[in-house]
Amino acid sequence: MKILSKAFSVDCTAAVLLMSLSFTGVSVANASSKPFPTKAVTLTMWWWGDQEAPGAKLWVDDTVKAYKKKHPNVTINTVLQTTDGLVPAFAAAAAAKKGPDLQYFWGGIYSQQPGWDGQIAPISDYIPAAELKHYVNSSAELLFQGKIWTAPWYVNPSFPVLARTDVLGKYNLKVPATWKDLLYVCDVLSAKGVPALAGGVKDGWFGGWLYSIIGGQSVSSNKDVVAAVVGTQKFTDPIHAEWWTRLQETKEHKCWNSDINSLELYQAQQLWKDGKAAMTVVAGPDAPNFANAVGASKVVVMAMPKWSNGKFAGKMGSTSQTIGITQWSKNKEVAADFLMFSHEKAQLDNWFKRTGSMPADDRFDLGMVKDPIKKALFQSALPGAPYLENFIPAQLDTDAIFANVQLVLSGKKSGKDAAADSQAVMERLRKTDRNLVKNFTAWSK
Amino acid sequence: MINSAPTDYLFTTPRKLWVVIGRLRRSGPFLWVLPAGFCVVLIFGYSILDLVQQSFKYRGAWVGFENFSLVLTDPLFRTAIFHNFLLLFAVPILATLSFICAVLLFETRKGMKFYRSAVFLPYILPIPVIGVVFGQLLQLNGALNSALRALGLNGLALDWLGDPQQALWTMGGIIIWKEVGFGTILILARLISLPLETLEAARIDGAGFFRLHLKVTLPQLRPVILFYIINEAIVMVSWVFNYVYVMTNGQGGPGKATVVSELYIYRSAFQNKSPELAATAALLLLLATLIFIIGFFRIQRNLNKGPFDE
Numbered sequence: 036m037k038i039l040s041k042a043f044s045v046d047c048t049a050a051v052l053l054m055s056l057s058f059t060g061v062s063v064a065n066a067s068s069k070p071f072p073t074k075a076v077t078l079t080m081w082w083w084g085d086q087e088a089p090g091a092k093l094w095v096d097d098t099v100k101a102y103k104k105k106h107p108n109v110t111i112n113t114v115l116q117t118t119d120g121l122v123p124a125f126a127a128a129a130a131a132k133k134g135p136d137l138q139y140f141w142g143g144i145y146s147q148q149p150g151w152d153g154q155i156a157p158i159s160d161y162i163p164a165a166e167l168k169h170y171v172n173s174s175a176e177l178l179f180q181g182k183i184w185t186a187p188w189y190v191n192p193s194f195p196v197l198a199r200t201d202v203l204g205k206y207n208l209k210v211p212a213t214w215k216d217l218l219y220v221c222d223v224l225s226a227k228g229v230p231a232l233a234g235g236v237k238d239g240w241f242g243g244w245l246y247s248i249i250g251g252q253s254v255s256s257n258k259d260v261v262a263a264v265v266g267t268q269k270f271t272d273p274i275h276a277e278w279w280t281r282l283q284e285t286k287e288h289k290c291w292n293s294d295i296n297s298l299e300l301y302q303a304q305q306l307w308k309d310g311k312a313a314m315t316v317v318a319g320p321d322a323p324n325f326a327n328a329v330g331a332s333k334v335v336v337m338a339m340p341k342w343s344n345g346k347f348a349g350k351m352g353s354t355s356q357t358i359g360i361t362q363w364s365k366n367k368e369v370a371a372d373f374l375m376f377s378h379e380k381a382q383l384d385n386w387f388k389r390t391g392s393m394p395a396d397d398r399f400d401l402g403m404v405k406d407p408i409k410k411a412l413f414q415s416a417l418p419g420a421p422y423l424e425n426f427i428p429a430q431l432d433t434d435a436i437f438a439n440v441q442l443v444l445s446g447k448k449s450g451k452d453a454a455a456d457s458q459a460v461m462e463r464l465r466k467t468d469r470n471l472v473k474n475f476t477a478w479s480k
Numbered sequence: 481m482i483n484s485a486p487t488d489y490l491f492t493t494p495r496k497l498w499v500v501i502g503r504l505r506r507s508g509p510f511l512w513v514l515p516a517g518f519c520v521v522l523i524f525g526y527s528i529l530d531l532v533q534q535s536f537k538y539r540g541a542w543v544g545f546e547n548f549s550l551v552l553t554d555p556l557f558r559t560a561i562f563h564n565f566l567l568l569f570a571v572p573i574l575a576t577l578s579f580i581c582a583v584l585l586f587e588t589r590k591g592m593k594f595y596r597s598a599v600f601l602p603y604i605l606p607i608p609v610i611g612v613v614f615g616q617l618l619q620l621n622g623a624l625n626s627a628l629r630a631l632g633l634n635g636l637a638l639d640w641l642g643d644p645q646q647a648l649w650t651m652g653g654i655i656i657w658k659e660v661g662f663g664t665i666l667i668l669a670r671l672i673s674l675p676l677e678t679l680e681a682a683r684i685d686g687a688g689f690f691r692l693h694l695k696v697t698l699p700q701l702r703p704v705i706l707f708y709i710i711n712e713a714i715v716m717v718s719w720v721f722n723y724v725y726v727m728t729n730g731q732g733g734p735g736k737a738t739v740v741s742e743l744y745i746y747r748s749a750f751q752n753k754s755p756e757l758a759a760t761a762a763l764l765l766l767l768a769t770l771i772f773i774i775g776f777f778r779i780q781r782n783l784n785k786g787p788f789d790e
Binding site: 297467 | 538539550554555556618619620621622639640641642643644645728729730731733734735736746747749750751752753754755757
């Protein structure tokens with residue numbers, strides 16, 4: 036099996052060490068030392084993740100059961116949320132100050148914003164620093180003024196491109212490594228009526244992925260993105276805008292399935308599984324499942340082909356999906372204890388066993404990973420490129436990125452206009468969210 | 481004996497009693513609706529007051545009309561309102577189709593029950609079901625376009641929900657398909673209750689099918705059609721959220737092609753966490769809907785006026 040990933044060259048042990056060291060700057064203290072309650076305690080956890088890491092539900096059930104065995108007085112009710120309902124359901128709960136004790140959050144802004152809005156308690160107030168330092172990706176995405184908002188749960192290498200060598204080989208094509216190669220593959224395959232890339236943007240989410248994996252190639256750090264958010268840079272500046280032109284090129288070269296605008300992401304990925312498209316982009320934790328579904332020997336896992344010489348070109352992003360403790364929870368210490376329990380060796384190993392994806396803990400024994408695809412993915416995430424979508428306001432993501440990706444890919448808008456619209460939306464956001472600049476500036480420090 | 485009673489008792493007490501009874505009679509209807517009115521005030525009154533209060537605040541601090549200025553200058557809000565306005569074009573289509581369907585059902589001798597059910601069925605289907613079914617059916621490579629291509633009608637195989645120029649009209653078409661059943665049944669019910677003598681007399685006088693229904697039936701159905709028109713106008717202004725949410729995964733896409741005011745409010749409140757902007761937009765929407773309702777009552781009052789009314 037052939038795996039294309041720059042991160043492959045990274046020595047695993049060194050990477051783990053690097054991650055551990057990156058936590059040394061975190062000032063975490065005050066972890067609670069209250070005695071564990073003996074009375075009956077009920078916790079509610081709203082979570083998401085089975086959608087991108089199939090098997091997560093089994094792990095949640097196993098872990099809750101194991102915790103019940105350890106603490107018979109604690110009952111944990113779990114509710115799996117839908118993708119579209121995850122954010123709004125929590126927003127409604129937060130408005131009512133009633134709902135889950137433990138809540139799932141995507142990383143970056145999706146964890147920061149609830150913290151800024153006073154909806155969650157910093158996890159670093161309840162989990163000791165010595166424990167937290169092992170949680171992967173918490174410093175870059177979750178740290179705010181010395182506190183860490185949420186506890187990383189599993190790592191999402193974001194987002195691998197999967198190429199089918201059998202489909203490409205049928206037309207004497209090689210797996211594209213550069214942008215030029217990719218456009219050539221698109222030209223050849225589109226002439227034969229085969230989409231080079233399968234995607235669906237009807238539900239919007241894929242737009243954010245594309246922004247991160249194409250747009251991430253021209254920035255030098257996540258601070259560039261935050262600078263554009265607070266207004267010291269612009270989304271029309273070349274390092275932020277050029278990716279829109281690249282996206283437009285994919286439309287012009289007919290890279291995508293023609294129905295990309297009327298399909299949801301998961302529906303479109305099926306085209307790749309069915310052999311009707313040469314490549315697709317999938318969630319990191321789900322990549323091994325996709326590869327195994329069509330035969331791992333026919334699949335190459337790689338980062339988006341390079342179009343720039345930027346620092347992160349040819350690298351996959353890395354983000355951790357997280358769990359936070361709500362501000363209104365009456366059992367924060369117990370909730371934190373459960374989170375720490377979920378990072379114990381047995382649970383880390385079980386996560387890998389159940390989902391085949393990587394738990395967000397540097398104590399996880401990478402030696403357990405034998406599958407070369409998984410190994411490449413895990414190594415690419417330690418340390419990976421910043422996942423850009425997590426560093427912009429969620430509203431910019433939906434109103435500018437999702438919407439303009441749909442328009443560019445339908446051929447109704449140029450890349451240049453899309454960049455200008457993104458900037459206009461951002462300028463407006465700075466007016467409507469009066470705390471945005473202050474919060475983002477504090478976050479970037 | 482009555483005559484022996486003191487005069488003040490004789491004349492004042494019964495008079496007072498009648499005054500009280502008279503007053504009670506006049507206020508009787510109000511007393512009957514008092515419990516329901518109390519509930520309405522409690523539920524809606526409180527919400528509306530809270531809405532008004534929120535629309536003048538930001539994170540609890542008074543900001544005057546700042547939120548109104550932000551919402552009214554937001555291009556997305558204006559786009560959303562424009563889309564609601566465009567959807568109003570579906571109302572006359574709905575009224576016309578409902579009238580035609582109702583007349584056809586009225587004139588149908590055989591299988592009326594079956595046809596009536598067939599027309600009404602879409603109305604009772606849950607919107608999420610409709611959204612999912614049409615979402616699949618109308619994909620670029622979905623069942624409808626496959627059928628059109630099989631018939632050689634490739635030019636008609638459009639990206640119904642994926643093309644920003646088609647999406648809103650497609651949405652309008654789906655709303656018409658669902659809502660026409662309600663209008664048909666409403667008009668048909670009124671049609672059945674009309675005195676048959678008038679229609680018979682017109683027929684005897686030689687009125688054909690079209691003349692009969694345009695000149696005799698239609699004028700008699702005017703109040704119910706007007707009610708339906710106002711009802712559907714309110715639907716188009718403030719009741720299309722479900723369609724948009726289900727068919728575009730809550731995005732109002734492609735781009736901003738199907739964003740409507742309710743979706744704007746929902747996203748402001750629950751996705752963008754700007755409850756104040758959501759409250760402001762909701763207040764503006766409420767005012768727009770109130771204009772429709774007041775307009776309806778005024779028109780209805782004028783229609784109900786007889787020739788001898790002042």
